[in-house]
Amino acid sequence: MTEGLVVRGLSKRFGGLVVSDGLDFDLPPGARKALIGPNGAGKSTFANLVTGIHAPSSGSIRFDGADISDMDETARVRLGIAKTFQITTLFTGLTVRENLRLAVLERERRGFRLFCRADGDPEVEAEIAALMDQLALEPLADRVVERLAYGQQRLVELAMTLALKPRVLILDEPAAGVPGSETHLITDAIEALPADLAVLIIEHDMELVFRVARSIVVLVAGRILTEGTPAQIASDPQVRELYLGGAHG
Template structure:
């Protein structure tokens, strides 16, 4: 078993509040793992620690066996740990094609020369085209992001994350706020993500969790309640009681 991402006794305190409490999680390379829990469970705090937004009060984080606990956000991203956001972080007045060209050019060290790259570097445009196709954005590639349907904006954020060539990708509620009619494209895109990319899904939508994840970790009150295969989590009475409640109690996912 090769571990892609691992935490060791991770703790985050805000004064007297313990937001994550002794969390140890191991994510295997190539995994499809979900992180779930009720509101206030500590999911966002944990993800912010993993990505370097918050420094842990104690504990350690390893990416592919290397200690990244003290690395900055951008150094973790360059090392292969990439995330999407629960609330979109996009260039509203740029098109998807332009946004992806910026991301790819920055990744490759072209920096401020991305506009030249957009028009003259064939390899950049080939990669832009491939990502637009992969994330169902061809039809809107030249429209400003601000006017796109919300589902397309969520797909663009996934495309931008993939442009960073992640080895571990954290998807933070990719269908949050997306109308029912636009969700299927996102679900299909997430399901078709490259198998060599390790994916941790943070999500409240149980349809997405149980259709995508092979393993689930459950956070409650800042601590790890349990983790295991989907079928085991679906049958766990503690999970039903504290989080999944009526959906699983009624047998929908059992």
């Protein structure tokens, strides 16, 4: 049985500013864990350390027993650690199907030059169809992305990330900018993710967090304040005072 992602003593300093301070964190296969905290708590920095965007000042990051602390972002993607972003990174002038085709080709290192010819590859097209089916995107397959509702665009971005075949998926504010009427698209998609995929959700939308997370980590000023089930976090007096403001009481 693999151990997944294991972080120990992880710290990051930018000059004299400590933004991550001795963090211990576990994300085993199949986990559904949320990372919450006030603005400036260091949530995005933590995600960037895990994905290799930033190098740690100290501490270690291990994946399935191997130390990946010195690996760059591309190498970690190849290992199976992928992250979506707060702002969508889509080819908005292309269709949903074409965006997913590009993502599959990128994973296979086949490149943009094969883009036009790849639409005749049955294996690529079957994978695209499966991704669209998983996230209920098939009705939008031949729609240009820029004409989709924002919540639908976030689903396309998620599908593109899943095309990388990650084993660890970091969702960085998946509901950011999504109207309340479309938030259910995001929660439904998260709930439909493969059971063995480890998922870390960084999100301010507490309704989404309490619906999809099985475990919640509260980060304050670069340190972990507490970790627990949604029920434990909702009833924690410190968390209510510092972050939840009496919500979910």
